[in-house]
Amino acid sequence: MNAPPNIDPVTAYSVGDVVHWLTNDTRDERFLDKIFGEMCIRLQRAGIPVERASLHVMIHHPQWLGGRIMWADGMREAELTRVDYDVRERSEYIDSPGNEIHEGAAEVRENLERDPSLGRKHAVYDEMRAKGLTDYVAWPLYHTLGKRHVVTFATGRPGGFDDAHIAGLLKLLPALALVSEIRVKNRLARTLLETYVGSHASELILAGATRRGSGTTVHAAIMICDLRDFTRISDNWPRDDVIDLLNGYFDAMSEPIVRHGGEILKFIGDGMLAIIPLSEPKACANLLHAVAEARQAMVALNEKNSETGRASLNYGIGVHVGDVMYGNIGSRTRLDFTVIGPAVNMASRLEALTKQLSRTVLLSRAFADAVGGEFDLERVGEFPVRGFNDPIELFAYHG
Template identity: 85%
Template sequence: MNAPPNIDHVTAHADGDVLHWLTNDTRDERFLDNIFAELCLRLQRAGVPVKRATLHLMIVHPQWLGSRIMWADGMREAELRRVDYDVRERSDYIDSPANELHDGAAEVREDLERAPALSRKHVFYDRMRAKGLTDYVAWPLYHTLGKRHIVTFATDQPGGFDDAHIAGLLRLLPVLALVSEIRMKNRLARTLLETYVGSHASELVLAGATRRGSGTTVRAAIMICDLRDFTRISDNWPRDEVIDLLNGYFDAMSEPIARHGGEILKFIGDGLLAIFPLSNPSACANLLHAVAEARQAMIALNEKNGETGREPLNYGIGIHVGDVMYGNIGSQTRLDFTVIGPAVNMASRLETLTKQLGRTVLLSRAFADFVNSDFDLERVGEYPVRGFSDPIELFAYHG
C-alpha cells in the first residue's frame, strides 16, 4: 500500500505552479492590481487559505504618497486606493504593521485567535478579528536600491497559516518584488511624463516620439496666461508664501483647463501655455468655459488670500487660434515637447496687450469667429501687434 503524499511536498508543488505563472505568464498584463488579484485566486486554488491580502506601494507622485491594492475572498478584481502624504501623522498608522515594517521590521505576524489580553492593542487587529480572520502576516517587499514596500496576507482558517503556507508565500516574494517593480517603474515613467509634459504629449513620447526635430502640425486654440506684478510680489513675500501663492494660482487656472479638454504644455515662471486641439469641434467653446471657471476660482482664491492679509492676484490671458508645430525641440541632450509658431507668438502678444488695454482676457478675431454667436464678446478695436504687419481686431471676454 502506497504511503499518503507528504502535505509539505504537495503544497510546494502547488506553490511552484503559482510561482511559474508569476514568473512566466504575467508579462502581457500591464496592471499590477490585476496581477495581484489573480495571484490570490491562484494561491487559493493551490491550497493556501488566503482570505485577504494587500500590497502597499510607495510611489512618486505630486499628490499621493502611495497606493494600496487590496483583495479579499470573493473579489475577482482588487481594490486600488490612493494614500495621502499625511497618512503617517494619523493615529491609525501609529503602531500599525506598516509603521513597524517601515521602521525596519523583517516580519510582522499576529495570531488573531489569541485571547484579547494576550494580543497587541491596535484598532487594525480589532478590525481583522471582526472580519473573522485568524492569522495575519506582513513582510517588506524589496525593490532596487533598498526601496521597501509591503505585502500582507491573512486567513480565516482555524489555527491560521501553517508552516508550509508561510514557506510557500515567502518563496513568492522575490518574484512578486520583480513583477511589481517593473509595473511601478512603467507607471512612474507615465506619471512623471504626464506631470511634466501633459497627458497628450506623454502618450506621444511613450509611443516613441523622442527624436529631436520630430513633430506634427496641429490646429489648435492657444491660451497664454500670466500673473501681474509677480516680480514685486516675489521680492516682498517670503519664499514659501510665494510658492504657496503660485500653487494656488496654478490650481485655479489648471483644473478648469484639464476639465474642459485642454492640455497645459508649459509653466513659464508665473505663466502657463495651454492648447485645445481643434480635432474636438467644441475646443474653442471649451476654452472659454475653462476661462470662465478659472475666473471664478481666482475670485475665490483672492477672497481666501485676503483673509490672511495677502493682496489679490491679477492676471492676463491672451487667446488665439491657428496652426502650431507640436514636437521635440532643444539640444542633443535636453528636449522640450512643446508648440511653436506664429499662432503661439500671437497669443503671447495678446496677453501682453491685456496690460496696455486694461483687460483681463483678449481674443483675436480669428478665435472670435469660432464662438462669436455663442458667447458675449466685447469688440475692443484694432491694434498693432508687435511682429505682425497688420493691426489685429481684438475682443474682450468677461466670462
C-alpha cells in the same frame, strides 16, 4: 492550471506554478492590482488558505504617496485605494503593522485566535478577528536600491497558516517583488511625465516620440496667461508665501483647462501656456468656458488672499487659434515637448496687450470667428501687434 480552489498542495497545481505564472504569463498585464488579485486566487488553488491579502506600494505622485491594493476571499478583482502623503501622521498608520515593517521589521506575525489582550493592539487585528480571520503575516517587499514596500496575508483556517503555507508564501515573494517593481516603475515613469509635460505629451513620449525635431502640426485653440506685477510681489513677500501664491494661481487657471479637455504645456515663471486641439468637439467654446471658470476661481482665491493679508493677483490672458508645431525641441541632451509657431506668438502678443488695453482677456478675430455667437464678446478695435504686419482685430471677453 484549471484545478479547483482549496485543493491539497500536493496536487499538480502548486506555489511553483504561481511563481511561474507571475514571471512568465503576466507580461501583457499593465495593472498591478489585477495581477495581485489573480495571484491570490491562484494561491488558493495551490492550497494556500489565503482569505485576505494586501500590497502597499509607494509611488510618489504629486497628490498621493502611494496605493493600497486589497483583496479578500470571494473578490474577483483586488481593490486599489490611493494613500495620501499625510498618512504617516495618522494614528491608524502609526499604530499599524505596516509602520513596523517600514521601521525595519523583517516580519510581523499575529495569532488572531489568542486572547487579544496578549497580543499587539493594532486596530486592524480587531477588524480581522471580527471577520473570522485567525492568522496574519506581513513582510517587506524589497525593490532595488533598498526600496521597501509591504505585503500581507491572512487566513481564517483554524490554527492559522502552517509552516508549509508560510514557506510557500515566502517562496512567492521574490517573483512578486520583480513583477511589482516593473509595474511600480512604469507607473512612476507615467506619473513623472504626466506631471511635467502633460497627459497627451506623455503618451507620445512613452510611445517613442523622443527624437529631437520629431513632431506634428496641430490645429488648436491657444491660451497664454501671465500674472501682473509679480516681480514686486516676489521681491516683497517671503519665499514660502510667494510659492503658495503661485500654486494657488496655477490651480485656479489649470484645473478648468484640464476639465474642458485642454492640456497645460508649460509653466514659465508666472506664465502658463495651454492648448485645446480642435479635434476636441467645441474646442474654442470649451476654452472660453474654462477661462470663465478660471476667472471665478481667481475671484475666490483673491478673496481668500485678502482675508489672510496677502496680495491680490492680477493677470492677463491672450487667446488665439491656429496651426502649431507640436513636438520635441531643444539641445541634443535636453528636450522640451511643446508648441511653437506664429499662432503661439500671436497668443503671447495678445496677452501682453491686455495690460496696455486694460482688459483681462483678449481674443483674436480668428478665435472670435471660430467660437461663433455663443458668447458675448466686446469688440475692442484693431491694433498693431509686434511681429505681425497688419493690425489685428481684437475682442474682449468678460465671462
